[in-house]
Amino acid sequence: MSELTSPALDIALAYHQAWTSHDLDKAMTYVADDIVCDAPAGRLEGATAYREFMGPFVQILTGSKLIAAFGDDDTALVMYDTETVPVKSAPGAECVTIKDGRITNSRFIFDRAPFDAARKAAN
Amino acid sequence: MSELTSPALDIALAYHQAWTSHDLDKAMTYVADDIVCDAPAGRLEGATAYREFMGPFVQILTGSKLIAAFGDDDTALVMYDTETVPVKSAPGAECVTIKDGRITNSRFIFDRAPFDAARKAAN
Numbered sequence: 001m002s003e004l005t006s007p008a009l010d011i012a013l014a015y016h017q018a019w020t021s022h023d024l025d026k027a028m029t030y031v032a033d034d035i036v037c038d039a040p041a042g043r044l045e046g047a048t049a050y051r052e053f054m055g056p057f058v059q060i061l062t063g064s065k066l067i068a069a070f071g072d073d074d075t076a077l078v079m080y081d082t083e084t085v086p087v088k089s090a091p092g093a094e095c096v097t098i099k100d101g102r103i104t105n106s107r108f109i110f111d112r113a114p115f116d117a118a119r120k121a122a123n
Numbered sequence: 124m125s126e127l128t129s130p131a132l133d134i135a136l137a138y139h140q141a142w143t144s145h146d147l148d149k150a151m152t153y154v155a156d157d158i159v160c161d162a163p164a165g166r167l168e169g170a171t172a173y174r175e176f177m178g179p180f181v182q183i184l185t186g187s188k189l190i191a192a193f194g195d196d197d198t199a200l201v202m203y204d205t206e207t208v209p210v211k212s213a214p215g216a217e218c219v220t221i222k223d224g225r226i227t228n229s230r231f232i233f234d235r236a237p238f239d240a241a242r243k244a245a246n
Contacts, residue, residue, distance in 0.1 A: 038214075040234040067230055068200045068218045070193030077191045077200050079218045079230065091161075093216030093232050095191045095202045107190055107202065109216050111163040113235035 008098040009071025012078055015096075015103060020064040020082075024055060032102040039108045060085040067091070074098055086118035131221040132194025135201055138219075138226060143187040143205075147178060155225040162231040173229075183208040190214070197221055209241035 011030055018027035028051055037044040037053070044050050063083035070077050079093045090110060097105040134153055141150035151174055160167040160176070167173050186206035193200050202216040213233060220228040 040236065068198055070195075070200055072193075075191055077193055077202055077216075079200055079216060079232070091230065091232050093200075093202055107214065109202070109214050109232050109234065111232065111235050113163065113239060116236060116239075 006071035006073065006076065008074050008076040008096070009069060011098045011101055011103065012071060012076035012094070012096050013066075013069060016066070016069075016078060016080065019054060019058055020061065020080075022058055022061065024051065024058050027054070030102055032099065032104045035103055035106065037106040037108055039106075040110060040112050057084075086122075087114040090114065129194035129196065129199065131197050131199040131219070132192060134221045134224055134226065135194060135199035135217070135219050136192060139189070139192075139201060139203065142177060142181055143184065143203075145181055145184065147174065147181050150177070153225055155222065155227045158226055158229065160229040160231055162229075163233060163235050180207070209245075210237040213237065 015027050015030035018024075018030070028047060031047050031050055033047050035047055035050050037050055039053065044053050061082055061084055065081045067079040067081060069079070075095065075097055077093070077095045079091065081089055081091045084090050092108065092110040095107040096103045138150055138153035141147070141153070151170060154170050154173055156170045158167075158170055158173050160173055162176065167176050184205055184207055188204045190202040190204060192202070198218065198220055200216070200218045202214065204212055204214045207213050215231065215233040218230040219226045
C-alpha cells in the first residue's frame with residue numbers, strides 16, 4: 001500500500017475508513033452538503049443523492065483493501081479493492097477535492113459490468 | 124490536475140503520454156516484459172498480452188485528459204478521462220509498480236458497461 005500523508009489525504013482516508021467499516025453516518029461527516037460526484041452512472045449532486053448512492057453499496061460490502069492512496073493540499077487519489085456479496089473483487093478509484101475538511105468533488109470509477117452480470121444471473 | 128514528481132510517477136506519466144499520443148511502440152518501452160496487469164476482464168501476463176489489450180483501445184482513442192497523478196519511489200497512481208469512438212467519456216485509473224524504469228505491475232480500473240452497451244447497440 002502506497003500512502004503519503006497530506007491534508008486532503010487525511011480526510012479522504014478518514015472517509016474511506018468510515019464507509020468501509022459500514023459507518024455511513026460517520027462517512028457522511030466528511031462529505032460536503034453540495035458535493036458533486038461524477039460516478040459511472042452519471043453525476044450525483046448533493047449529500048442526499050450521494051448517500052442514496054453509497055447506502056446500497058455499503059450494505060452489500062463484505063470486505064475492502066486499500067491498494068494505494070496519495071494526496072496534496074486539496075486533492076486525494078485513492079484506489080482500493082472491495083469484496084461484495086454479488087461481486088468478489090470490485091476495485092474502485094476515487095479522486096476527491098477537499099475544502100474545509102469535506103469532500104466537495106469526487107470522480108469515482110468502478111466497473112459496472114460484473115454487477116450488471118450478477119443482476120442478470122439473479123433474475 | 125494534481126501532480127507531484129516522483130521516480131515512479133515520471134515513468135507512469137511518460138508511459139501515459141506515449142499511449143495517449145497513439146505511440147504504442149514508445150509506450151511499450153516503459154512496460155516490463157513480464158508485466159502482470161489486473162484489468163477489468165482479468166489478469167494479463169506479459170508484454171505481448173498487454174500490448175494486445177492496449178492496441179485496440181489506442182485505435183479507438185480520440186482524446187484524453189489527465190485528472191490526477193501521484194507517486195512515490197516505486198508506485199504511481201494515475202486517473203484520467205478518455206474520449207473514444209464508441210464512448211465519449213471513459214475514465215480510467217491505473218496503479219503501477221515501477222522497477223528499473225519499467226512497469227512491472229498494473230492495476231487497471233475502468234467501467235466496461237458503456238463499451239458493452241455501445242457494442243450491443245452496434246449489433
